[in-house]
Amino acid sequence: MKRSDEFYIGYQKEVGPGTKKLLKRFIWITVLILLTGAAVFGFFQRPAVNSTFDFGNPTQVSGVYHESPYPMLRVPLAENEFKEIVLLGFGKSGPNPFLKDLRERKGDLNGKQLTIEGQLIYYNGRTLLEIDDSQKVMVSGTGAYEQPKSMGTRTLEGEIIDPKCYFGVMKPGYGKIHRSCAALCILGGVPPVLVTKEENNREVYFLLTDVKGNPIHQDILPYIGQPSRLTGQVKELGEWRIMQIDVSQIEKLKKESSIY
Amino acid sequence: MIAGQRKAHKYIWIGIAVVLPLLMFLAIKDLDFTSARTSDASGELPVSFSLSGQSLKIQVDTPLKSTASLVYEMYTDGSRGNILGQLEGRGSYEFLISPGTKGIYIMDAIKKEELFKIEF
Amino acid sequence: MGLDYKWVFWNTHKKAYDRLIVSGMVIYLVLFFTISFLTNPEIIAETVIIRAFGSLAIIMLHIILAIGPLTRLNTKFLPVLYNRRHLGVSMFLAALIHGIFAIIHFHALGNVNPIYSLFTSNMDYGSLTNFPFQVLGFFALLILFVMASTSHDFFLHNLSAKTWKRLHMMVYLAYALVILHVFLGAFQQETSVFTTATLFLGWLTLVSLHLVAAFKESKVDRFVAEKNTEGWHKVCPPEEIEESRAKIFTVKGERVAIFKYDGKLSAIHNVCKHQGGPLGEGKIVDGCVTCPWHGYQYLPHNGQSPPPFTEKVKTYALKIEKGMVYINPKAFPEGTAIPPISSS
The missing domain is CATH 1.20.5 (Single alpha-helices involved in coiled-coils or other helix-helix interfaces)
Incomplete structure (x- = not known):
């Protein structure tokens, strides 16, 4: 068993020339692996969408509150121009905990004119508002709001997401990696939304309710974050659509999501 | 060992x-x-337009970073005129413009900010 | 070990080693952040942090796992092994940052406990591609935590080298969990031939290194010696052993190191009491057998560490018969003095 007589002892200073040479080579190869690794893992990430969360930059928004069936604000932009803003709460929660005080004092809030200071979330023509403090919601009168218009029954393929993350808070805010977060958000009161893609790459968004039009949260959790096929009555409400579905009829599709 | x-x-x-x-x-x-990866990275303008007579077609290729996008006519003196309508996301929109309109403004109506100014 | 425990007995090599670890990690993170924000301007910082530290930890884990077999194949790699545990702890810290950020990002601020959420927010335990991959990462991190927190020599001695090594062999399970965590998580959504191929290549490299080293070693373990009439095992002519070095000889599946020094021969058990290093690949330095892994020392004639240290290994009797070294396969209790025999 022939071997060179170099012998490395960690606590002694001397290192043999052969060992030194090999170590140098090892270090350079390791650096090369690190650089290549950073390049590969850094470069091959899917481009994030230009969704926005105005974190730390609140805006005051006024409009007519309505639950159709999720809490929304019909915000007048100009004469005959409105925006239907979906309301959300802080963290992974819906707006209801932040509207509780107001409901106790003022009763039913439907048709009430509210002014809310919150953080806006927006992407691709849809806007949502995060309320992080019940003190920042004020009632200032009453107003009119529209009822959703029926568009018939449709069957659609897409992915169920939580709109808070999808429209701005997280990137990516969909898919498998984000799935547990979406489940927590929807469990916490954020409305579930179906994202579908039409042939021309246009996304259409459906707020999901049960067949009777009531909010659904817990029951839809097993279907979140994966491609599914849904059938139900579709209604139109401003720029949003509403789909009334029977959760037990949701069909999971064994394929990659088309919204990626 | x-x-x-x-x-x-x-x-x-x-x-x-x-x-x-x-x-x-x-x-x-x-x-x-x-x-294929769809990217939101856009060139200078996320919208493209075509004008034929009084009909203005706006194509939104990349979602606008906007809370609510209102399209205004631009008068000859550069001031903001009539509201043509809203842009709600990716897709194409058609508006009828008044004669003599020089261009359009796209405004963020909630934040009250100008997003784009397009002169024909 | 007869000395007090300290956090780290710093020396020049350890300092240089740690400087290299920190520089390597910083270079990786800076490059990853730069590439991410340049090529993906809309990405958010939390996502980049989670991805940067996660991918860094995986690359470090590959490097760590390659060191062992590399030293088996070429002893000049031993300096890299010397302070491997600092590399391991650094890798754990990178993985911990990844884990904490991911748990906060995806599981905090909900109406259930984040750890409870980690296990219950995706219940597709019966599916492979929909499997809750975060659970795999969580268990891998837990293993790395146990390893990092017991990495100090204090635990090594109090748990015994055997138990400690068994505990630290769980890193292989952690490696498998991490690979599945990535394949069932990130790769399901961030599908790319290049990242997938990178981890596949990593697997191929590690498996090749470990198996080549393992088969080389098991050849030694399978060795069956010729015996003389009294049951002593025939080793080799004394000239075959280099001065100040040893020949490793397998007796009933256990390795013995037969050292030649100052014209004498002595045999001790091959396994260092510290971390199980191969004493027979060591050298006689200042009259002591010196372990190639961390420099632990033993006197060749009695297998005892020189004072103030207290480690002891088993010793064996040798004799020379017709120009051939023979060894008695029956070991003496640890630290038993056996007079060395003359090598001529």
């Missing part, structure tokens, strides 16, 4: 050599490695 540990190492790595690639393969076999 004692002989037992050496043996354990050998069997563990034979296990990793056999089982792991099988699981790796099953995990990725249905994935689509060719899918």
Whole structure:
């Protein structure tokens, strides 16, 4: 068993020339692996969408509150121009905990004119508002709001997401990696939304309710974050659509999501 | 290391050599490695337009970073005129413009900010 | 070990080693952040942090796992092994940052406990591709935590080298869990031939290194010696052993190191009491057998560490018969003095 007589002892200073040479080579190869690794893992990430969360930059928004069936604000932009803003709460929660005080004092809030200071979330023509403090919601009168218009029954393929993350808070805010977060958000009161893609790459968004039009949260959790096929009555409400579905009829599709 | 540990190492790595690639393969076999990536990275303008007579067609290619996008006519003196309507996301929109309109403004109506100014 | 425990007995090599670890990690993170924000301007910082530290930890884990077999194949790699545990702890810290950020990002601020959420927010335990991959990462991190927190020599001695090594061999399970965590998580959504191929290549490299080293070692373990009439095992002519070095000889599946020094021969058990290093690949330095892994020392004639240290290994009797070294396969209790025999 022939071997060179170099012998490395960690606590002694001397290192043999052969060992030194090999170590140098090892270090350079390791650096090369690190650089290549950073390049590969850094470069091959899917481009994030230009969704926005105005974190730390609140805006005051006024409009007519309505639950159709999720809490929304019909915000007048100009004469005959409105925006239907979906309301959300802080963290992974819906707006209801932040509207509780107001409901106790003022009763039913439907048709009430509210002014809310919150953080806006927006992407691709849809806007949502995060309320992080019940003190920042004020009632200032009453107003009119529209009822959703029926568009018939449709069957659609897409992915169920939580709109808070999808429209701005997280990137990516969909898919498998984000799935547990979406489940927590929807469990916490954020409305579930179906994202579908039409042939021309246009996304259409459906707020999901049960067949009777009531909010659904817990029951839809097993279907979140994966491609599914849904059938139900579709209604139109401003720029949003509403789909009334029977959760037990949701069909999971064994394929990659088309919204990626 | 004692002989037992050496043996354990050998069997563990034979296990990793056999089982792991099988699981790796099953995990990725249905994935689509060719899918095109859609990027929101845009050129100068996320919208394109075409004008024929009084009909203005606006194509939103990349979602606008806007809470609510209102389209205004631009008068000859550069001031903001009539509201043509809203842009709600990717897609194409058609508006009828008044004669003599010089261009359009796209405004964020909630934040009250100008997003784009397009002169024909 | 007869000395007090300290956090780290710093020396020049350890300092240089740690400087290299920190520089390597910083270079990786800076490059990853730069590439991410340049090529993906809309990405958010939390996502980049999670991805940067996760991918860094995986690359470090590959390097760590390659060191062992590399030293088996070429002893000049031993300086890299010398302070491997600092590399391991650094890798754990990178993985911990990845884990904490991911748990906060995806599981905090909900109406259930984040750890409870980690296990219950995706219940597709029966599916492979929909499997809750975060659970795999969580268990891998837990293993790395146990390893990092017991990495100090204090635990090594109090748990015994055997138990400690067994505990630390769980890193292989952690490696498998991490690979599945990535294949069933990130790769399901961030599908790319290049990242997938990178980890596959990593697997191929590690498996090849470990198996080549393992088969080389098991050849030694399978060795069956010729015996003389009294049951002593025939080793080799004394000239075959280099001065100040040893020949490793397998007796009933256990390795013995037969050292030649100052014209004498002595045999001790091959396994260092510290971390199980191969004493027979060591050298006689200042009259002591010196372990190639961390420099632990033993006197060749009695297998005892020189004072103030207290480690002891088993010793064996040798004799020379017709120009051939023979060894008695029956070991003496640890630290038993056996007079060395003359090598001529």
